[in-house]
Every structure is written in C-alpha cells, then in structure tokens.
Amino acid sequence: MLAPDETDAAAILDGLIATVAGPGVAALDPTALRRDLETVRTALRRARELDFREIGDHLYDGVYIADGSGRTLWVNRAYTRITGIAAEEIVGRNVADLLAAGLYRNAVTPEVIRRRRQVNAVGESVRNGTRMLISGNPLLDHDGEVKMVIVVDREITDLSVMQAELEATQEKMKAVADATVKTSREIEHLRRQVPSHSLLGRSAAIRTVLTQIEQVADLDVTVLIGGETGVGKEVVADEIHRRGNRRNRPFIKVNCAAIPASLLESELFGHEKGAFTGAAGGGRMGLFELADKGTLLLDEIGEMPIELQSKLLRVIQHKEVTRVGGTRRQRLDVRILAATNCDLRDHVRQGRFREDLFYRLDVFPITLPPLRHRPEDVEVLAGHFLGTDNAKYDKAVRISRQALDMMAHYAWPGNVRELRNLMERLVIVSERGTVIDEALLAPLLDLPTGGGAGTERSLQAIVAEAERRAIAGALAAGGSTRRAADLLGIDQSTVVKKAKRLGLRIAR
Ligand SMILES: Nc1ncnc2c1ncn2[C@@H]1O[C@H](COP(=O)(O)OP(=O)(O)OP(=O)(O)O)[C@@H](O)[C@H]1O
Numbered sequence: 001m002l003a004p005d006e007t008d009a010a011a012i013l014d015g016l017i018a019t020v021a022g023p024g025v026a027a028l029d030p031t032a033l034r035r036d037l038e039t040v041r042t043a044l045r046r047a048r049e050l051d052f053r054e055i056g057d058h059l060y061d062g063v064y065i066a067d068g069s070g071r072t073l074w075v076n077r078a079y080t081r082i083t084g085i086a087a088e089e090i091v092g093r094n095v096a097d098l099l100a101a102g103l104y105r106n107a108v109t110p111e112v113i114r115r116r117r118q119v120n121a122v123g124e125s126v127r128n129g130t131r132m133l134i135s136g137n138p139l140l141d142h143d144g145e146v147k148m149v150i151v152v153d154r155e156i157t158d159l160s161v162m163q164a165e166l167e168a169t170q171e172k173m174k175a176v177a178d179a180t181v182k183t184s185r186e187i188e189h190l191r192r193q194v195p196s197h198s199l200l201g202r203s204a205a206i207r208t209v210l211t212q213i214e215q216v217a218d219l220d221v222t223v224l225i226g227g228e229t230g231v232g233k234e235v236v237a238d239e240i241h242r243r244g245n246r247r248n249r250p251f252i253k254v255n256c257a258a259i260p261a262s263l264l265e266s267e268l269f270g271h272e273k274g275a276f277t278g279a280a281g282g283g284r285m286g287l288f289e290l291a292d293k294g295t296l297l298l299d300e301i302g303e304m305p306i307e308l309q310s311k312l313l314r315v316i317q318h319k320e321v322t323r324v325g326g327t328r329r330q331r332l333d334v335r336i337l338a339a340t341n342c343d344l345r346d347h348v349r350q351g352r353f354r355e356d357l358f359y360r361l362d363v364f365p366i367t368l369p370p371l372r373h374r375p376e377d378v379e380v381l382a383g384h385f386l387g388t389d390n391a392k393y394d395k396a397v398r399i400s401r402q403a404l405d406m407m408a409h410y411a412w413p414g415n416v417r418e419l420r421n422l423m424e425r426l427v428i429v430s431e432r433g434t435v436i437d438e439a440l441l442a443p444l445l446d447l448p449t450g451g452g453a454g455t456e457r458s459l460q461a462i463v464a465e466a467e468r469r470a471i472a473g474a475l476a477a478g479g480s481t482r483r484a485a486d487l488l489g490i491d492q493s494t495v496v497k498k499a500k501r502l503g504l505r506i507a508r
Helices: 006-020 030-051 054-058 077-083 096-102 109-115 157-193 204-216 233-243 260-268 306-318 344-349 356-359 376-391 400-411 415-429 436-442 461-477 481-488 492-501
Strands: 060-067 072-075 119-124 131-140 146-155 223-225 251-255 295-299 320-322 330-332 335-340 362-367
Touching: 060 077, 072 233, 077 131, 077 481, 109 131, 109 146, 204 233, 204 362, 204 492, 223 233, 233 251, 233 295, 233 335, 260 481, 306 320, 306 356, 344 356, 376 400, 376 481, 400 436, 415 436, 461 492, 481 492
Parallel strands: 223 335, 223 362, 251 295, 295 335
Antiparallel strands: 060 072, 060 146, 119 131, 131 146, 320 330
C-alpha cells in the first residue's frame, strides 16, 4: 500500500523532474521549491518508519486499493485468501476490465468514484463463493476529487456459520429446558402415584412405626432404628429421609460392618494427602462431608470399632469433622440415622459400645418387630412382591390361600428379606399362570410337605444349604461377623453379604 505522504512525495518528485528538465527552469520559485523538497523529505522519512504494506498484510480483513480512475494499486494477503484472487491478476488493471473479464460480479469501486462517498454492500466471491461485507471509502484530494479508493472486505461466511451454530445451540438449550420441565412434571406425577409410604404392612406394629416416622421426619434429631436383620430398618431410614425437610439433599448410607475396620475411619471422616500407606494421593472427602446438609445412615452401628466410637461421638457433639492426618476442622450439618440389629444396651454392658455414644444415638428409637411377630403383614408383603416379580419376569403367577396361611405360620429367620427372596425364587421357577400351593412352597421353607414324598434337590440347593450351615455355625461360634470371617478365612464383608442373602440372623 502506498502511504498518502509517499504518494504525494512521488507526485511532487515527478512534477519537479518535469519542471527541472523542461524549459522553464528560470521560472522556478525558490521558496516553493524549498517547501516541496521539505515535503518530500518528510514523506520519505515517514515511509521508512512505517511499512504500510507489511502492516496491511497482517490485517485479518481483505484490503483493496485503487486509484481515482479505478486502476488497482494494491491488495493485501487477506484479500487473496478471502476472494481467491491473486494480486498479480488484478494489480495495474482497471476495475471496469476486471468486471468485464468476469473476476467480479459487481464492485463498489466505480460507485465510490461516482458518488465520492462510502459505499457498503454484501457480495460473494466469483472464485470461491465466500460471502463478504464490502465497504469502500474514497480518499479525496484538496479539490474534493477521488484520489484513491480503499475497499475493505470482511468475510461473513464465518459469521453466518457462527450465527447458525448459535441458533442451533439456542434450539438445543430450549429442548433441554423443555425436557427438564417435562421430566420434573413426570417425576411430580409419578410421586403422586406412588403410595404415600413404601413401608408396607397392616399390623399395629407397622402402623405405630409409620406414626413415629411421621413425628420425627421433619425434626433434625438422631434416630436409632432397631430390629433383626431383614426386618425393614433401611426402609424406615429411607422413609424418614424422604419425608423430612432434607429430602432434596444427599442421603448417604454406610454399612459399618461391611467396611474393614482399618478403612472405616477414613471412609467416614476422609483423609488428607498421604495420611497413611495406600491413601489416595490428593486426599479424600469422607462420607460425613458428602452428607453435609443431608442425612447419613450409619447401618450396623454396633459393629463400629470402639476406637472409632469416640471420634464419632466428637463429630456428632461438635458438628465438625477433622480428616485423618489433617488438623483443619470443618463444620458440618448432617442428620444422623443409625441402625442396628443387635442389642446395643447389651453391647454397652459388655464394654463393646460407648455408653455416651449410645445415649447420643438413642434420642428417638424406632424398633421394628420381627416378621414372625406380625404375621398379618405376610400376606400384604407377599402380594406386593408377587406383583413386582410378575411384572419383572413377565409371569402371571398366583398364590393359594393355603400357601399364604403356611407362610403366616413360618418363623422367617431372615424376616422380610427372606420373604422377598422367596417370592422372587417362586416366580422364577414357576410357569406363567401357575398357582403357588403348599406342595411347591413347603420344600423351600424347609417344612414338611404333608405328602411325605422326598423332593429331589439340585446341587445348587445342596451347596447353598452347606454354605448356610457353615456361615450360621461360624457366626454362632465367633459371636460377630468379624470373628466369623476369621474362622471361615473370608472377608468380613462377604460374611455380611452372604448372611443377608441367606436370611441369617447376625449374632453378635
Ligand atoms: N415393611 C416393608 N415393606 C416393604 N418392603 C420391605 C418392608 N420391610 C422390608 N422390606 C424389604 O425387605 C428387604 C430388607 O429390608 P431392609 O434392607 O430395610 O432390612 P434391614 O432391617 O435394614 O436389614 P439389615 O439389618 O440386614 O441391614 C428390602 O428389600 C426391603 O425393601
């Protein structure tokens, strides 16, 4: 690009040369000559200081410059990138020729020259179809004549793509927002359809428990839920959380018996970086922290090692937690629910459970009686499980009145969990439309069939029975799941899982 001063200087030089070489040397005006020479010197100095062509080549927009007659003087690199037209093809040629040659479909330069003012247009490159926003400006001389035309081409293909993307994103966002509204409406609808409580049963005991849940749900007090294994303690905890004002906050459950004692502390309270061998590199948040503002269920609390009980007591009392290996105390707002299937008072008497912790937890006790003490719930529960399993396995299995009576007289050592597992097993093994009767049921409950005929047992049943005996024996001999695990040479968590699956009462 020629700097205006440089152009001026060149024109003046041309004039000077013409004048000096011509006949009128004597007519030279020394003052005007001195002034002209000074202008030339200044212009050349400025041209040296700033190389406008180089600057022009670094512009993102295309630049096209023509003289006042429409003859192309210069284009920058971006012009070639945008239009696909190389400088050599057009420099020195008049825009009228270029139009005639088909390099341009229309051009703003002739219009700028004609109107002597800015002309804007939207155009498209004949070569590559790039869409451009074209803005032509005249550079006028002292007499108001067009000395140069400077045209800037701004690519708008990018802008159109961006616009299209923006519109697509906005549409997607709207779709997500609509879907969210729809989902929350559906959830609300489903919530209204779900029975008001998932703790089923028609016994007086269950009705009492439901009243207690109602009374305590909205309060922040600690609830200690007691009862044999499989009796529904977790269901009660779920209900308390679901009906309480923390229902939309986290509900974290931890089974104190299923986590090895050595890891339980860091699981509950978290640990700082490198607190112990095997600790995760960057430190880790504990379950207490995770449950902040929500509810934490400490299941099988009776299995908590005594050394941890004092730390738990401190956390509950002071409502703050310090990670293992750390010093910083963090304030927490956690509602505690605890569940146990052992007699905690007995543990306190034996020195296995801290008395002060027991009283901290036993603020509002809820006890679920075993299923054998509320036989009237058996039919309701059996019917419910039959319905869900029929739907799950696409069967239409029914159950006879006699079979239901037989169930009502059964002792259910594994309580509701045993009943639930039994119903599922019955649905799985039954043909569509079968009616479960006493004959089908008795062998599964280990009761005499009445007919006296021995049933052939599968290897799987024999193995399950052997496993059941071994685990029951180890639990009885060891007195706790930890010792049972030692006796059997398996993990404590495996003992807990298998005992639950087999409907065994976990002896302490
Ligand atoms: N009253 C009930 N209504 C519906 N389902 C129930 C009821 N009681 C228990 N259940 C079901 O029985 C199974 C065992 O219940 P849950 O896990 O609550 O027992 P638990 O007392 O917490 O057992 P554990 O002491 O072994 O942890 C679950 O599948 C649960 O849904």
